Amino acid sequence: MNPLLTAFLLVVSFGLLSWSLARRFLPLIVMQPDVRWESPGSRLKDVVKYGLGQFRFLQRFEWFHGVAHILIFWGALVVTINTIHVIGRGFVPDWHLPGFGHGQLGPAYAFAKDLFTMAVMAGCGLAIYNRAFNRPKRMFNNPEAFIILLWIFSMMLMDWLYTASLFLLVPDHPERVTSFLGVAGQQVLASFGLTGADTATARLHLVGFWGHLLLAFAFLNYLPYCKQFHEITALPSIFLRSRKPDGALARQEFEDEDALFGVGKIEEFSWKRGLDMYSCAECGRCQANCPAHHTGKPLSPMALIMKERDHLKEKTPLMWRASVAKLRHRPEQAQALLAQWDGDSLAGGVIDEEAIWSCTTCGHCVANCPMMIEHVDNIVDLRRYLVQVESRFPRELTQFFKGCENLSNPWGLASNTRGDWLADLWVPTPEDNPGFEYLFYVGCAGSFDDRYKKVSRSLIRLMQQANVNFACLGNDEMCCGETARRAGNEYLAQHLINFNLEMFDSIGVRKIVTACPHCFNTFKNEYPQFGKAFSVIHHTELIRDLARKGALQAKRPFGGGSPVVYHDSCYLGRYNALYEVPRDVARFAPGITLVEAERRKQVGFCCGAGGGRMWMEEKTGKRINTERLEQLLATGAKTIATACPYCMIMLDDAMKEKGLEDELRIMDLSQLLLDCTADGTKSGNPIHHLRNHNATEN
Ligand code: SF4
Ligand code: SF4
Known part of the structure; x- marks a missing residue:
């Protein structure tokens, strides 16, 4: 031409x-190095x-x-x-x-x-x-x-x-x-x-x-x-997307000389986060089902990424020159250039603090972003900075952190009462039963919250019915560190994690079963970051397997109100792809009619408790638990089945707030199954049984 x-x-x-x-x-x-x-x-x-x-x-x-x-x-x-x-x-x-x-x-x-x-x-x-x-x-x-x-x-x-x-x-x-x-x-x-x-x-x-x-x-x-x-x-x-398990947060290093305690400036993010900011297509898929955004909180995962990107662009002239200095091996000059920034700070300036604390870490944004952007790690990095560097966090978290630090439970209740609920249940400790197959890790809610103590008891009765060889730690159990980690207190979380790992090692733990998806997720996906992996199962997996093997027999039809809707826990479903297992457990109950909420499975809607939100006041917008309860009620269900203490507590609160106690039941799947399998008699002495079992094995 x-x-x-x-x-x-x-x-x-x-x-x-x-x-x-x-x-x-x-x-x-x-920006920070990140080898991928x-x-x-x-x-x-x-x-x-x-x-x-x-x-x-x-x-x-x-x-x-x-x-x-x-x-x-x-x-x-x-x-x-x-x-x-x-x-x-x-x-x-x-x-x-x-x-x-x-x-x-x-x-x-x-x-x-x-x-x-x-x-x-x-x-x-x-x-x-x-x-x-x-x-x-x-x-x-x-x-x-x-x-x-x-x-x-x-x-x-x-x-x-x-x-x-x-x-x-x-x-x-x-x-x-x-x-x-x-x-x-x-x-x-x-x-x-x-x-x-x-x-x-x-x-x-x-x-x-x-x-x-x-x-x-x-x-x-x-x-x-x-x-x-x-x-x-x-x-x-x-x-270059992250290859760590979906449910794991990145580990913060404390040993490194140049270790950062979270992210307070845009250049403290890894360069991959910078690339992600450029990759955001502003499609809004991340916020479509974000419980915080949906209920009027000042957090939108899309807006978060866009604001960070705009800030990165605004800071480009300085960062550009600092990068050149870094390439010329002049780190002090690079730092001096970055220090010239006199605009807004990132955490609490560009990104509003209320937005940072509004996230429930439900993972919907990450699971649905076509660019595989890691919003949750991003938000937790900002929280880590606010907590560990600035000591700025919602007032209610002070009690939470103190409770976990001093008494190893967020309620701040005496740790020597942790195992009180076990007293009449004939449950062996690892000392009673050193050959235990499963450690039933009860978790803080299962040990201290009256509603969830009933779930812990149901699971124990099911395990006893099925002759599962297990033990509980009782007063020796500690918090797993999950919520402290998501609330940005990585130091406290790692302290708890290391303590637990030492204890698990000393008593020979090989398999863990837990009725809490948050404990389950952190043991399964995060503890391996600290050098030790176990076989970890959620109680719904154990119950499903026992039912399939015939170790649990249904003796009567489900007596609760049917139809039943199962509410997906984010940490069980989205983070660990356990969508069908809990539904299989429910289907095992004769006479049950299972219905589905419109927002379910991958696009399920959070109860509002994750990421430490259960411990914080919800001052802005509609309450997330109320919104979720309404979504579940729209199915016409008379019973809501859950498999997570946080979900149960949040939905129960919403139900009471609406005065629906007489029309609606909220049950954990273990309670639902026990309703059909219990014969009304107490199981035999499990300690006696387990000791015989071990003797036979030996
Ligand atoms: S994790 Fe959940 S609450 Fe947090 S920003 Fe993403 S979708 Fe919203
Ligand atoms: S889903 Fe991903 S690409 Fe779309 S707006 Fe959200 S962060 Fe951007």
Whole structure:
């Protein structure tokens, strides 16, 4: 076409793009190191599944929006090859990539390109329609979103014009055989009386060619300055995503000389967090089911990432220079440059403290973000800074931390009363039964909360019925450290974790069963970070297995009010994929009718207690437990089944607040099963039984 002009556009465009990319990526160098190259095979699989496969776009509530994105994404991948061809044709007529010649992939590609051009145009049309007339609450409209969609649509139109006019100019062009869209375009132009000999046709061809090129180059240069930057960063972000278990927070190191106690400045995040900030597509999927956002708290996981990104951009001039100093091995100079920042601080400034403390760590945002952004770790890092560096946290947490620190329970009750509830249950301690198979780790709620003590007792009776070889620690049990960790007190959490690990080691613990998903998650997914892994099961898994083996027999139909709705615990379901096990336990009860809430499983709605929220006052917006109770009541259920102390306590509180005690029952699944399996007689002396059992084994 015009090699000189094409070369000029190419150099200017890629020169400017390189400058913009350097502006975006160079500041990441001064952020914290984070090595993420292990398991490259699994990482590639993630790229295929979540990046190319767009796995997280087809959600139950929103497949229509997901389809629009998938059409645009896949279409753009295929059509980009054509843009490369168009650039090449600026230098050499009819140029194509190797292998895309007329006797090779050319005709097939011409067909695919037309198909995907239509897909992109349809996707853009759908997305514009969705945004204008069918916009989900999670999404916010701004002119940028419409501009981007129209821009992409226009690029497709220009390419169509280019091909259609080409076919008029060269009627025997080989791509005509398969390029159905090009041929259709040619016919449209011909219907206006245009022929290959007309100057107007040649001009239209030039408009198509340069229009496509200019729009494409300009779009490329716009990317680093808009939300569409994720087109460049998404795949690397997904490839480098965290490989730690979903339910585990990152371990904070105390030993390192340069250890940071949380994140108080943007550069104290790892560089990967910076990359994630650039990758946010502002889609709002993270906040669609965020209990804090949904009930009017000042936290939106999307807004959190966007504010951090804006702050990173604002601080870019200083971080850029500090990165250069770091690259030149001048760390003091880098620090001095960063210290010049006199704008807002991050924790408590850019990100409002109430927002930081509003998170229940339910994990919905992380589990549903198509870019695999790690919001929970992000928020906990901010909490760690506020707690460990600034000593700034909600007043109610003072009691909580003191209780855990001095008495190893958040209620601050005497630790030598922890095992009182066991007194009449004939339960062996590890000393009584050194050959125990399971340590039943009761947890703080199961030991101190009157409602959940009943659950602990039910589980013990079920285990006794099924002759499970177990032991309980009684007064020797300590808090597992889970909530202190999520409330940002990593120092206290690690103290408790290390203490427990030493004790478990000394009594030979191999398997742990617990009725608390929070203890379960932390033992299973976080304790291995401290050097020791156990086989950990949740009580619903144990009950399901005992029932399947016939060790628990249903003796009568479920006597509670049916239908029953099961409320998914975030720490059991979202973090540990235990969705069906609790439902299987419920189904084991004869005569039960199980109904499902609209928000369930992966998109289940939190009870509001996680992340230390159970210990904090809920001053803003609607109460989360009330909202969840209403969602569950909408199913018409007469019984709510739970499998978590926090969920039970929160829903029970909401039920009482609504005065529904006479109409509704809230039961743990162990209580529900005991209702059907108990024969009314007390089981035999378990200590006696277990000692015999061990003697036989030996
Ligand atoms: S973890 Fe839950 S409460 Fe916290 S930001 Fe994410 S969705 Fe909201
Ligand atoms: S954080 Fe993830 S889910 Fe939330 S708006 Fe950004 S890309 Fe979407």
